[in-house]
Amino acid sequence: MKRILIAAAIAGAAALPAQSATTSNNFNVSTSLSSQCQATNSGSQTVDFGTYTAFQATPQAGTSVNLLFQCTRGFAPTSVAFDTVNGTAAGVGVLVGLQYSLSAGAASIVAGTAATTATIGTGDAVTYAVSGSMPANQAGACATSACGPTSHVRTLIVTF
Numbered sequence: 001m002k003r004i005l006i007a008a009a010i011a012g013a014a015a016l017p018a019q020s021a022t023t024s025n026n027f028n029v030s031t032s033l034s035s036q037c038q039a040t041n042s043g044s045q046t047v048d049f050g051t052y053t054a055f056q057a058t059p060q061a062g063t064s065v066n067l068l069f070q071c072t073r074g075f076a077p078t079s080v081a082f083d084t085v086n087g088t089a090a091g092v093g094v095l096v097g098l099q100y101s102l103s104a105g106a107a108s109i110v111a112g113t114a115a116t117t118a119t120i121g122t123g124d125a126v127t128y129a130v131s132g133s134m135p136a137n138q139a140g141a142c143a144t145s146a147c148g149p150t151s152h153v154r155t156l157i158v159t160f
Contacts, residue, residue, distance in 0.1 A: 035160070036075075037070065037072070039067070040070045047062040049095075052098055057137070060136075065131075067128045068126070069127075071126050073124055078159050082155065097139065100133065102132045102154065104128045105131075108126070109126050
């Protein structure tokens with residue numbers, strides 16, 4: 001009889017549905033973001049004035065270059081300025097005795113994409129067109145019939 005009771009007890013226990021339970025607990029997810037912009041041009045960008053003829057009657061325009069930056073979405077730079085060279089004003093310089101000035105156009109901004117659970121968001125693409133000009137009637141400084149090409153590095157400073 002003991003065997004029958006034990007067998008019945010085991011059979012009864014096997015017939016009972018398994019019991020499961022869940023519980024939950026809330027928590028926060030947080031972060032801080034330091035917004036920034038970074039230069040993204042690859043290769044050398046050159047404002048090229050071509051050949052200037054001494055005492056020419058018209059100003060000489062340089063080619064325009066686009067300087068590219070990637071910024072945190074919605075975080076636009078507040079201002080731009082040029083570096084100074086040899087004590088000149090910002091955006092002014094001298095090459096082979098020829099004075100030039102640089103200018104930067106307004107920022108062109110292409111909005112990035114928002115991050116989702118499936119994708120990583122992208123930053124805003126910010127572009128500044130930089131151009132230059134040389135005034136007319138300059139003598140230059142060259143001991144031969146032709147000098148150049150001559151160049152130096154300039155910097156566009158973006159404040160954000």
